[in-house]
Amino acid sequence: MNKYTNQGSVDTRSGFGAGLYELGKTNDKVVALCADLTGSLKMNEFKNDFPNRFFQVGIAEANMMGIAAGMTIGGMIPYTGTFANFSTGRVYDQIRQSIAYSGKNVKICASHAGITLGEDGATHQILEDIGMMKMLPGMTVINTCDYNQTKAATLAISNHNGPVYLRFGRPKVPNFTETNQNFQIGKGLKLLDGSDVTIVATGHLVWEAIKSAEKLSKEGISVDLINIHTIKPLDIEIILESISKTGCIVSAEEHNIIGGLGESISRVLTQNKLVPMEFVAVNDTFGESGSPMDLMKKYKLDSENICVRAKKAIDRKSN
Amino acid sequence: MVHQVNSGHPGGSLGCTEFMVALFFEIMKKNKNFDMDGIGEDLFFLSNGHISPVFYSVLSRSGYFNVEEMNTFRKIDSRLQGHPTTHEGLPGVRIASGSLGQGFSVAIGAALTKKLNKDKCLVYSLHGDGELQEGQNWEGIMYASANKVDNIICTIDNNNRQIDGDLDKVLDLGDIKSKFEAFGWNVLNIEEGNNISKIISVLNQAKSMCFKGKPIAVILKTEMGNGVDFMMGTHKWHGVAPNDEQLQIALDQNPETFKDY
Numbered sequence: 001m002n003k004y005t006n007q008g009s010v011d012t013r014s015g016f017g018a019g020l021y022e023l024g025k026t027n028d029k030v031v032a033l034c035a036d037l038t039g040s041l042k043m044n045e046f047k048n049d050f051p052n053r054f055f056q057v058g059i060a061e062a063n064m065m066g067i068a069a070g071m072t073i074g075g076m077i078p079y080t081g082t083f084a085n086f087s088t089g090r091v092y093d094q095i096r097q098s099i100a101y102s103g104k105n106v107k108i109c110a111s112h113a114g115i116t117l118g119e120d121g122a123t124h125q126i127l128e129d130i131g132m133m134k135m136l137p138g139m140t141v142i143n144t145c146d147y148n149q150t151k152a153a154t155l156a157i158s159n160h161n162g163p164v165y166l167r168f169g170r171p172k173v174p175n176f177t178e179t180n181q182n183f184q185i186g187k188g189l190k191l192l193d194g195s196d197v198t199i200v201a202t203g204h205l206v207w208e209a210i211k212s213a214e215k216l217s218k219e220g221i222s223v224d225l226i227n228i229h230t231i232k233p234l235d236i237e238i239i240l241e242s243i244s245k246t247g248c249i250v251s252a253e254e255h256n257i258i259g260g261l262g263e264s265i266s267r268v269l270t271q272n273k274l275v276p277m278e279f280v281a282v283n284d285t286f287g288e289s290g291s292p293m294d295l296m297k298k299y300k301l302d303s304e305n306i307c308v309r310a311k312k313a314i315d316r317k318s319n
Numbered sequence: 320m321v322h323q324v325n326s327g328h329p330g331g332s333l334g335c336t337e338f339m340v341a342l343f344f345e346i347m348k349k350n351k352n353f354d355m356d357g358i359g360e361d362l363f364f365l366s367n368g369h370i371s372p373v374f375y376s377v378l379s380r381s382g383y384f385n386v387e388e389m390n391t392f393r394k395i396d397s398r399l400q401g402h403p404t405t406h407e408g409l410p411g412v413r414i415a416s417g418s419l420g421q422g423f424s425v426a427i428g429a430a431l432t433k434k435l436n437k438d439k440c441l442v443y444s445l446h447g448d449g450e451l452q453e454g455q456n457w458e459g460i461m462y463a464s465a466n467k468v469d470n471i472i473c474t475i476d477n478n479n480r481q482i483d484g485d486l487d488k489v490l491d492l493g494d495i496k497s498k499f500e501a502f503g504w505n506v507l508n509i510e511e512g513n514n515i516s517k518i519i520s521v522l523n524q525a526k527s528m529c530f531k532g533k534p535i536a537v538i539l540k541t542e543m544g545n546g547v548d549f550m551m552g553t554h555k556w557h558g559v560a561p562n563d564e565q566l567q568i569a570l571d572q573n574p575e576t577f578k579d580y
Contacts, residue, residue, distance in 0.1 A: 074429065074436050
């Protein structure tokens with residue numbers, strides 16, 4: 001079994017900040033907009049070194065989305081930065097009409113996504129954003145798992161012409177993917193080869209899934225593990241190839257069970273090949289205040305629950 | 320075109336006809352061929368997208384597409400959607416609009432890019448007065464003055480009508496001019512907003528005020544349904560199409576109409 005090593009825990013938002021700063025140096029069409037959260041989004045380096053291409057819009061996210069849409073006219077590539085909650089639900093109509101329907105090349109970069117935002121509580125913990133964004137025609141939806149992958153995704157989306165929703169988070173999490181990796185939009189990554197159960201994880205749940213695969217391996221269960229960073233367009237082939245070998249699947253994500261990655265996968269199964277499927281996700285509730293790790297445990301977004309679900313999926317194969 | 324499909328918004332379209340004609344045929348600098356980026360030319364954004372009939376009319380008369388295509392308005396497979404969109408690739412349209420209140424932000428964004436590109440051309444926009452009830456406008460209005468976005472001229476179609484009645488009865492905006500001034504804008508009034516020579520004169524004045532540190536608003540006092548007596552003096556023709564008889568009366572009252580679509 002392959003081993004993945006934590007190279008040190010870093011927040012994914014810092015990967016975004018590093019990627020954005022690199023783009024500042026290499027692509028003079030990249031501009032950054034922020035709604036009063038420059039420090040939280042790790043946009044300070046870009047702001048300091050490229051002040052002419054940094055736009056502070058204040059606490060006015062709807063205006064930020066519209067300005068970003070307008071800035072594409074004339075060739076700029078705007079990256080907007082705020083929390084995931086204010087990047088999606090608060091400005092859905094602006095994104096829908098001025099960005100998605102208008103086909104504008106805006107990169108909506110959303111930090112503090114999901115329940116691991118932690119202590120601020122449910123007002124800020126959006127668990128519906130993937131659903132809202134993936135429903136928009138033409139929108140690419142990416143949810144990265146660690147610092148290195150977030151940095152690579154931030155760079156890669158500048159070369160994709162069209163609107164992108166890039167989702168990342170607040171807490172420090174293990175950094176385990178390759179430095180300077182080649183990020184391919186829409187391509188799932190096979191982390192482990194196995195034969196008993198497929199686990200497809202996205203975002204912060206990828207590391208939890210690695211831990212669960214190690215635990216399951218000790219019990220003689222072999223996991224085929226896929227890191228899905230792009231939820232739309234979804235890499236259908238890698239999922240179908242895996243389930244043809246394992247015959248069952250578990251999805252794992254820091255999102256509501258309704259509207260997330262798991263739901264997209266279940267549609268793939270329904271249209272192609274039915275196998276038992278289990279979900280690791282928030283079960284249609286709001287979050288609450290608490291430390292990220294306590295919340296992951298309480299809402300069953302951890303390696304323990306992934307193990308439970310994997311075993312259940314395997315059991316259902318024989319029923 | 321509204322009559323043909325028995326749907327659309329004739330009132331605001333007629334009220335803004337003189338403005339749109341003045342803007343497209345006298346005021347704006349336009350490149351020969353349409354290009355989304357619009358570098359080296361003035362840009363126009365229609366925020367109150369429901370007055371698409373007059374927008375499509377000036378676009379076609381400007382040569383962006385054939386006048387005959389106007390016959391496809393609001394029909395299946397048309398580039399002339401009920402509300403304007405870039406989605407079907409209609410030349411001349413640079414943003415979708417219809418859901419109100421989004422045009423200020425977009426115009427400001429395009430103006431910021433013009434500055435980054437060192438493009439000295441201007442950005443124009445048109446907004447309904449009722450549309451100013453949407454909060455996003457005021458986010459944009461606040462941003463533009465705070466950041467000295469002085470290469471935009473935003474016009475408010477001030478006909479004091481909206482779907483549910485007179486604007487000051489539905490939700491009174493108070494003194495629009497004072498509000499813009501309080502937000503740090505330079506404001507010009509066009510009292511006779513259906514008088515084409517007056518419009519041209521004030522828009523030229525507005526152009527001369529650009530690049531002086533303040534965004535510019537033009538308040539255009541118009542008559543909804545202008546030129547058709549039974550459509551004037553009421554909000555009722557905001558989104559209602561005329562029947563055969565009403566169309567004939569309207570056309571007879573406007574003998575200069577091209578009548579070729």
